[in-house]
Amino acid sequence: MAQPVPVGAGPATATGQGNNSSPGMQPVAPTRRGTELWMLAFAAALVTSALTLVSINQKQELTIQILWYGLAFFAVFTIAHLAVRKWAPYADPLILPCVALLHGFGLVMIYRIDLAKAEQALARAREYAPSAPKQVLWTAIALVFFLVVLFVVRNHRVLAKYGYTAGLVGLFALALPAMLPASISEANGAKVWLKLGFFNIQPGEFAKILLMVFFASFLVSKRDLFMVAGRRFLGMELPRARDLGPILVAWGVALGVLVFEKDLGTSLLIFGIVLAMLYVATERAAWVVIGLSLFIGGCLVAFSLFTHVQQRVANWLTPMDKDLFEKLGGSFQIAQGLFGLGTGGMAGTGLGAGRPDIVPEASTDFITAAIGEELGFIGLTALLMVYMILAMRGLRSAVAVRDSFGKLLGGGLSFAIIMQLFVVVGGVTALIPMTGITAPFLSYGGSSLLANYILIALLLRISDAARRPQTGSRPRPVQQAPIAEASTVMVERPS
Amino acid sequence: MNTPLRRVGLAMLLMVVLLLANITYIQMVNADDYRADPRNQRVLFDEYSRERGKIISSDGKLIATVTPTNDRLRYLRQYPLGAAFAPVTGYYSVRYGSRALERSEKEILDGSDDRLFVRRLSDLITGRDPRGGNIQTTIDSRIQQTAYDAMTAANYTGSVVAIRPQTGEILAMVSTPSYDPNPLSSHDGDEQEKAYRAYADDKLKPMLNRAIQETYPPGSTFKLVVTAAALEDGVTKDAQLTAANSVQLPGTRTDLENFNGGHCGPNDQATASLETALALSCNTAFATLADQLGADKLRDQAAKFGIGQTDLQIPMGVEESSIGPLPDAASIYQTGIGQRDVRLTPLQDAMIVSAIANGGVLMRPQLVQKVLAPDLSEMSKFDADELGRAMSTSNAGVLRDMMKKSEENTRGNGKVNGLTIASKTGTAEHGTDPKNTPPHAWYVAFAPADNPQIAVAVIVESGGNRGLAATGGSVAASVGRATINAMPGIGGR
Numbered sequence: 002m003a004q005p006v007p008v009g010a011g012p013a014t015a016t017g018q019g020n021n022s023s024p025g026m027q028p029v030a031p032t033r034r035g036t037e038l039w040m041l042a043f044a045a046a047l048v049t050s051a052l053t054l055v056s057i058n059q060k061q062e063l064t065i066q067i068l069w070y071g072l073a074f075f076a077v078f079t080i081a082h083l084a085v086r087k088w089a090p091y092a093d094p095l096i097l098p099c100v101a102l103l104h105g106f107g108l109v110m111i112y113r114i115d116l117a118k119a120e121q122a123l124a125r126a127r128e129y130a131p132s133a134p135k136q137v138l139w140t141a142i143a144l145v146f147f148l149v150v151l152f153v154v155r156n157h158r159v160l161a162k163y164g165y166t167a168g169l170v171g172l173f174a175l176a177l178p179a180m181l182p183a184s185i186s187e188a189n190g191a192k193v194w195l196k197l198g199f200f201n202i203q204p205g206e207f208a209k210i211l212l213m214v215f216f217a218s219f220l221v222s223k224r225d226l227f228m229v230a231g232r233r234f235l236g237m238e239l240p241r242a243r244d245l246g247p248i249l250v251a252w253g254v255a256l257g258v259l260v261f262e263k264d265l266g267t268s269l270l271i272f273g274i275v276l277a278m279l280y281v282a283t284e285r286a287a288w289v290v291i292g293l294s295l296f297i298g299g300c301l302v303a304f305s306l307f308t309h310v311q312q313r314v315a316n317w318l319t320p321m322d323k324d325l326f327e328k329l330g331g332s333f334q335i336a337q338g339l340f341g342l343g344t345g346g347m348a349g350t351g352l353g354a355g356r357p358d359i360v361p362e363a364s365t366d367f368i369t370a371a372i373g374e375e376l377g378f379i380g381l382t383a384l385l386m387v388y389m390i391l392a393m394r395g396l397r398s399a400v401a402v403r404d405s406f407g408k409l410l411g412g413g414l415s416f417a418i419i420m421q422l423f424v425v426v427g428g429v430t431a432l433i434p435m436t437g438i439t440a441p442f443l444s445y446g447g448s449s450l451l452a453n454y455i456l457i458a459l460l461l462r463i464s465d466a467a468r469r470p471q472t473g474s475r476p477r478p479v480q481q482a483p484i485a486e487a488s489t490v491m492v493e494r495p496s
Numbered sequence: 497m498n499t500p501l502r503r504v505g506l507a508m509l510l511m512v513v514l515l516l517a518n519i520t521y522i523q524m525v526n527a528d529d530y531r532a533d534p535r536n537q538r539v540l541f542d543e544y545s546r547e548r549g550k551i552i553s554s555d556g557k558l559i560a561t562v563t564p565t566n567d568r569l570r571y572l573r574q575y576p577l578g579a580a581f582a583p584v585t586g587y588y589s590v591r592y593g594s595r596a597l598e599r600s601e602k603e604i605l606d607g608s609d610d611r612l613f614v615r616r617l618s619d620l621i622t623g624r625d626p627r628g629g630n631i632q633t634t635i636d637s638r639i640q641q642t643a644y645d646a647m648t649a650a651n652y653t654g655s656v657v658a659i660r661p662q663t664g665e666i667l668a669m670v671s672t673p674s675y676d677p678n679p680l681s682s683h684d685g686d687e688q689e690k691a692y693r694a695y696a697d698d699k700l701k702p703m704l705n706r707a708i709q710e711t712y713p714p715g716s717t718f719k720l721v722v723t724a725a726a727l728e729d730g731v732t733k734d735a736q737l738t739a740a741n742s743v744q745l746p747g748t749r750t751d752l753e754n755f756n757g758g759h760c761g762p763n764d765q766a767t768a769s770l771e772t773a774l775a776l777s778c779n780t781a782f783a784t785l786a787d788q789l790g791a792d793k794l795r796d797q798a799a800k801f802g803i804g805q806t807d808l809q810i811p812m813g814v815e816e817s818s819i820g821p822l823p824d825a826a827s828i829y830q831t832g833i834g835q836r837d838v839r840l841t842p843l844q845d846a847m848i849v850s851a852i853a854n855g856g857v858l859m860r861p862q863l864v865q866k867v868l869a870p871d872l873s874e875m876s877k878f879d880a881d882e883l884g885r886a887m888s889t890s891n892a893g894v895l896r897d898m899m900k901k902s903e904e905n906t907r908g909n910g911k912v913n914g915l916t917i918a919s920k921t922g923t924a925e926h927g928t929d930p931k932n933t934p935p936h937a938w939y940v941a942f943a944p945a946d947n948p949q950i951a952v953a954v955i956v957e958s959g960g961n962r963g964l965a966a967t968g969g970s971v972a973a974s975v976g977r978a979t980i981n982a983m984p985g986i987g988g989r
Contacts, residue, residue: 121685277507281500326535336535342522343530344538356538378523382516389512396505400498408497412504419508423515432518 030470033094034086040098041078048074048105051352055113058353073137074105077144088151089465093398096464099391100442100457104140104450106384107443109352110364110371111136117358132364132445139447143454150458157462161406164218171211174204175254175271179261190309190330191437192262205258205267206452209274210459213417216275217409219247220282224405227283240287248288251275252295259303265313266424266438270417272296277416278409317434334361338429341374342381349377364445366437370429385422388441392418398464411463414456541590545570547870549605549628551585551597553637554665554865555984560585560598565683573681577637579674580644583705584635584863587677591688596705597631597863600811604629604867611867611875627870634665634865634878639950642982646975647672647956654936654956654972655706657846658979661948663880664850664859666810668952668979669843675702708814711839712955715924716777716968717938718834720848722786723774723898725797727891729789733898736767737781746787746825752833754779755923755967775901777921779833786832791822794831800886801848802858803840810843810863817844835925846953848886849940852899853918853948856892858883900945906969908939910977916945917980921968926958934959939972943980950983952976 049071078101085092115131122129154160160167178186178193185196195202220227227244255272258264276292303310315325316332320339325331337360345355357363357371364371373381392415399411421441428435439449441456522530530536548571551560559581562571573588575581586596594602603609607628643656647670658668679691695703704710727733739760742753754760760778761768773781786794798804798819808814820837822828830836843861851858860881867875887895899918906921922938925931937960942951954976959966980986 277504281497281504284497284500321533336533339522340530340533340536340538342519343527343533344536346523346527346531356541359537373519373523378519381519381523385512385515385519389509392508393505396501396508400501405497408501412497412501416504416508419511423511426515427518430515430518430522432514 030091030468032086032090034082034090037085037092037094037097038082040095041082041101044098044102044105045075045078047102048109051106051109052112054351055109055116055353058351059113059116073140074108077140080144081147084148084151085461088155089461091465091468091470092461093394093464093468095390095394096457096461099387099394100454102387103384103391103442106372107368107440107445108133108136108140110357110368110375110443111445113353113375114358114364114371116353117356121358135447136445136450139450142447143450146451147454147458150455151462154459154462157407157410157459157466158404160214160410160459161218161221164215164222167211168215168219171208171215172254174211175208175258175267176261177204179257189437191264193264193267200447202451203446203448205262205264206448207455209267209271209417210414210452210455212271213274213278213410213413216251216278217406217413220278220409221405224282227279227288228285240283240285240291245291248275248279248292248295252292252299256299256303259299259310260307263307263309264437265310265434266428266436269424269436270420270438272299273420274413274417277420278413281412282405282409313434313436317428317431320431334367335429335431335435337361338367338370339431341370342430345374345377347378349373349375349380351375365439366425366435366444367429368444369426369440372443384443385426388418388422392416394464395460398460398467401467402463403466407463407466411460411467414460414463417456537590541569546607547571547627548573548588549607549630549868549870551601551605552630552632552868553581553635553640554633554667555636555638557637559633559635559637560588567683569683572683575677575681577641578678579676579702580641580670581635581637582674582677583669583671583707584633584640585677587680589680589688589692590683591685592680592692595703596812597633600809601631601864601867604631607870612869629870629875630868630872631864632866632868633863634660634667635669635863636667636984638984639668639979639982640670643668643670643952643954643975643979644672644674646978650961650975652956652960652971652975653700653706653958654954654960655710655842656952656954656975656979657707657842658950658952658983659846659850659859659861661850661853661942661951662859663878664861664883665865665878665880666843666861666863667950667983669705669707669863671704671706673698673700673702705812706955706957707842708810708812709841711815711817711841711844712936712938712957713836713838713924713926714834714840714845715922715936715938716779716782716834717845717848717920717922717940717953718838718840719774719777719782719832720852720895720899720920720940721797721801721803722782722789722794722832723770723895724801724852724887724891725789725793726770726785727894728797728887729793731770731785733771733894734769736769737773737778738784739765739768739773739778740780743780743783743829745829748826750826752779752783752829771898771901774898774920775905777902782832783829784832787825787828791828794828795819795822797886800858800884801844801851802883802886803844808861810861812863814843815841817841834922842953842955845938845940845955846951849918849920849942849953850951851886852892852895853942853951854892855889856885856887858886896945899941903941903945906939906973908969908971908973908977910974910981912977912981915943915981915986917941917943917977918945918948919973919976921973923967932964934963934966937962937966937971938968939976941976941980943983943986949986950980952979954979 112133115133119129186192186194188194193203193205195204255268259268279288312330316335320332320335326333326336341360352375355374357374360367360370395415399408402408424436425438425440427433439446441453548562553559559577560575562573565572575585586598588594588598605628612629639658656670659666675695679687682688741757741759742751744751760781761772803817806816817840827836831838860883862878865878869875896918899920903917903919919941924936927933937956939954942948954972956972960971962971
């Protein structure tokens with residue numbers, strides 16, 4: 002099952018340090034931290050260029066403020082890099098740079114939208130509280146979370162022991178806003194908040210990760226159960242009816258989130274992740290079919306019962322409809338996002354030269370529209386590619402790691418990144434109905450940032466385990482497939 | 497577990513590919529549609545930062561111009577002559593869009609017109625910012641200003657339209673009360689909003705261009721159409737019509753009276769000639785004349801003068817004028833004196849006198865004289881366009897002479913020695929209680945009568961400052977004559 006990484010055989014040549022093999026001994030696996038540092042420097046250079054471009058296009062002087070943002074950014078990733086060096090030296094070298102690049106562009110974009118909003122506010126003689134300083138503050142807090150997770154979770158397998166605890170806490174966190182009065186849990190129609198006076202958090206963002214930990218641990222321990230074949234149907238082995246429990250529970254939870262918290266995005270996300278993990282654990286396509294059927298059923302129920310779902314679907318199908326455009330809660334936002342993307346075209350208007358602030362929620366849900374407008378098709382594609390690299394590196398670690406729990410969790414975490422991306426970008430570009438979740442690392446928002454940094458810390462931990470040479474004196478046997486798994490070889494009779 | 501993990505990886509790849517395909521469609525294939533959508537304010541912002549073309553009067557006065565600013569929009573749209581010209585220029589606002597010429601000549605003014613393409617290209621190569629083309633209007637600033645001042649000095653609500661009969665060039669288009677378009681193009685959003693709210697909430701509707709967007713009962717000025725129909729039908733100006741003080745509307749018990757219940761002409765005569773009836777504006781005579789002619793002839797003649805035309809553009813769209821359905825004899829009686837369902841725009845009424853002045857030929861009214869490139873070279877020029885013949889030249893001459901007699905019977909200030917005016921007044925009842933609502937006062941005219949250079953239509957809503965006693969002659973005539981007198985070179989000056 003496990004695909005071991007041969008000692009000293011990275012896919013690319015290692016750079017410098019880590020390759021300090023002493024003569025006569027087996028070479029030590031390269032940590033590739035040098036690569037990470039170089040890539041981080043590259044990301045930092047790109048982000049700084051972006052910030053400079055914004056400043057030039059917005060005719061801003063290169064103020065101390067910009068320097069402050071830049072320094073904060075460098076500080077965060079220098080610390081993160083040092084932490085990885087110390088606590089997860091064999092971690093994948095591309096994960097952190099990808100995060101740095103995404104996060105950096107997010108910060109630049111938030112800052113850029115701040116400028117436009119401040120100008121608007123000034124024109125109307127109103128106050129505007131910029132988001133960028135708050136986001137930098139959240140970044141610092143996220144860094145602390147990142148470090149704590151990396152420091153405390155020295156071995157991801159430990160997490161498996163806390164599976165049920167994580168599940169319980171996760172479920173509680175998810176349900177908390179629904180149980181609290183609307184005054185402290187509702188904003189913009191979604192009842193997903195915990196408003197604590199000076200700062201607000203979305204417990205659902207953290208619940209997502211806790212639930213993934215629970216599901217990975219649960220599936221690993223009960224894996225055999227799900228593989229028991231039931232009846233065969235259309236060439237598929239259906240699971241037994243009593244084993245449908247967990248997926249029905251997940252479905253119920255997702256539906257509950259939709260009904261009581263009006264949060265389509267999280268609901269879709271949780272169900273999608275559960276489905277993917279169930280599939281990975283069981284290798285049975287039947288689960289996917291059952292899951293998708295349940296999903297479609299749930300969609301139909303939700304559509305027929307809830308006006309806000311019908312509204313979203315109408316906005317998605319006919320965003321350019323005149324009446325819908327002018328209606329409150331109508332397609333104004335999504336249409337403006339599309340106008341922005343269309344105006345950006347292939348090469349974009351240039352950073353700081355567009356009008357992304359026209360789109361409501363430009364710095365949160367619609368930040369990808371803002372990027373598509375100013376960096377164009379080219380920039381947005383590049384961005385999606387960075388996400389893809391990030392998720393693929395995560396998935397690669399999941400494939401390479403030796404234990405089932407790590408595989409499941411790593412696969413789930415990687416899938417969660419792309420699933421979020423799909424839901425948010427698909428929503429913005431009217432590929433699917435708009436559901437209102439944030440783009441990981443890009444969007445303004447503390448909870449999402451914190452949760453995603455925890456996610457990345459776990460992914461780094463798993464990738465570290467995947468690439469770390471086996472400890473102990475036990476000599477690594479030459480890899481030989483067990484006889485049961487060995488493939489047959491066609492033997493030709495010499496003629 | 498690795499096989500399903502790899503499959504999940506493939507699913508992830510597929511999701512991203514789907515996103516990419518969709519983005520390609522939006523940003524590459526469909527981008528132009530989104531970019532050009534009128535609801536896409538980005539285009540407006542982009543336009544705004546371009547140097548917008550000027551609007552100039554025919555005598556060379558700047559009526560819309562730009563001044564460079566230091567903010568992001570780079571140029572501030574300004575209207576040096578303000579409210580008097582607002583019905584012509586319209587406004588150009590970031591928040592509230594645009595109106596009038598600013599809207600209908602948008603492509604020239606913002607430089608996106610195809611005819612400016614080569615210039616745009618050369619601007620691109622030479623690195624100069626693209627600029628918009630300029631519009632020279634047919635408006636004569638002196639006539640426009642005089643007419644506006646005459647209306648506002650007396651605090652009148654209404655409209656004045658002046659046309660050059662031979663070409664259809666609109667010399668003046670006034671609507672009062674008007675609004676100052678300058679605050680609407682302010683770069684200060686609050687100022688825009690405040691001004692717009694004030695204009696929009698004003699119950700006198702200053703942003704309504706009464707000349708082309710509002711229709712009114714024409715009252716006695718419509719007798720010109722009835723007379724034209726009669727002359728074209730072979731009735732002579734000496735034909736005798738009833739001179740009775742009142743006639744009963746067929747099929748009703750309602751009486752239709754002459755103005756103040758008076759007799760038409762000398763009291764001892766039972767009939768009056770068509771000429772006298774027009775000069776004295778006798779209602780009973782025209783009501784019965786209309787009935788004699790019948791609905792079809794009235795309708796035909798009205799259509800020949802352009803009434804009922806739905807697609808007239810000057811280049812702004814003009815509200816449709818109509819004489820109504822004419823279901824029965826009573827309605828034909830009332831239509832004969834320009835009441836009932838007859839509703840004309842002031843521009844339409846000006847077109848009627850303009851056609852009479854032009855020997856019976858109706859010209860297409862136009863507001864744009866020239867389109868000038870950013871460097872002021874001429875790109876296109878106004879061409880006079882015939883809409884058709886409304887009546888024969890000789891009948892037009894007869895009608896003109898009759899209108900001279902009408903002018904002689906019309907009071908009001910502004911008559912100038914040596915300038916013969918041909919005119920007709922109108923006092924149109926309106927509202928739910930017509931007898932107690934101050935009537936609309938009309939005056940339509942052209943001058944000099946024998947060599948017409950200008951045709952005007954004036955309407956003063958609801959009696960102006962005279963209340964119930966208002967008549968076309970006492971209220972509107974002086975505004976009309978002031979407008980005529982402002983025409984350069986008229987009356988041997």
